[in-house]
Amino acid sequence: MERIAVIDFETTGLSPNSSCRATEIAVVMLENGRIVERYQSLMNAGVRVPAFIEQLTGISNAMLRTAPSAERVMEEVNEFVGCTPLVAHNASFDQKFWDFELGRIKRTRLQNFACSLLLARRLMPAAPNHKLGTLTTFARLPHTGQAHRAMADAEMAANLMAHLADELRSKHGVRELSHDLLCKLQKVPAAKVSEHLQRYR
DNA sequence: TGCCAGGCCCTCTTTAGGGCCTT
Numbered sequence: 001m002e003r004i005a006v007i008d009f010e011t012t013g014l015s016p017n018s019s020c021r022a023t024e025i026a027v028v029m030l031e032n033g034r035i036v037e038r039y040q041s042l043m044n045a046g047v048r049v050p051a052f053i054e055q056l057t058g059i060s061n062a063m064l065r066t067a068p069s070a071e072r073v074m075e076e077v078n079e080f081v082g083c084t085p086l087v088a089h090n091a092s093f094d095q096k097f098w099d100f101e102l103g104r105i106k107r108t109r110l111q112n113f114a115c116s117l118l119l120a121r122r123l124m125p126a127a128p129n130h131k132l133g134t135l136t137t138f139a140r141l142p143h144t145g146q147a148h149r150a151m152a153d154a155e156m157a158a159n160l161m162a163h164l165a166d167e168l169r170s171k172h173g174v175r176e177l178s179h180d181l182l183c184k185l186q187k188v189p190a191a192k193v194s195e196h197l198q199r200y201r
Numbered sequence: 202t203g204c205c206a207g208g209c210c211c212t213c214t215t216t217a218g219g220g221c222c223t224t
Binding site: 009010053074089098121129190 | 205206207208209210221222223224
């Protein structure tokens with residue numbers, strides 16, 4: 001599969017607006033199942049981190065006071081990602097924040113997002129649930145650090161993505177794996193996944 | 202004042218409701 005960028009945001013809430021913004025971003029570049037490059041930064045968007053979120057992520061208001069501005073970080077990470085296809089766990093969440101934070105620096109996303117949550121629901125139906133941590137344990141993938149920090153979660157999602165790619169090759173006989181295939185597969189009804197994948201054998 | 206995410210996915214469904222998943 002071509003190089004893909006696996007992304008994870010920490011934020012102050014669930015949906016971006018004037019008081020709900022990103023606090024940290026991490027991106028890892030995955031090539032042939034291996035992480036080959038990393039970008040990670042806290043980002044100061046000038047909003048207050050609620051106590052609940054400080055507790056959840058460990059990212060405090062004090063930490064963000066000395067962090068680079070959200071604008072500067074987004075310029076850097078947008079340069080780092082370029083037009084590399086994107087992946088995230090529950091991508092609809094990260095896509096909202098990626099598009100919102102990019103929009104604030106007058107940039108537009110050029111590539112699609114694939115979603116490891118939607119793919120795992122189709123390819124790992126026996127998992128107890130499809131939370132990132134549960135899937136990591138279920139598939140016996142390495143622990144990557146403190147959950148709910150951007151780099152640990154991005155690495156977990158990248159390891160999961162590599163595992164899903166292995167499953168597609170070994171269990172479904174897919175020969176040519178591409179980001180485009182993943183984007184199509186994540187929309188196929190679960191019951192029709194095997195039938196859909198026959199065209200890629 | 203009152204609002205307070207939203208797309209996916211299952212089912213006791215489709216003229217709907219509610220759990221899952223992300224912070």
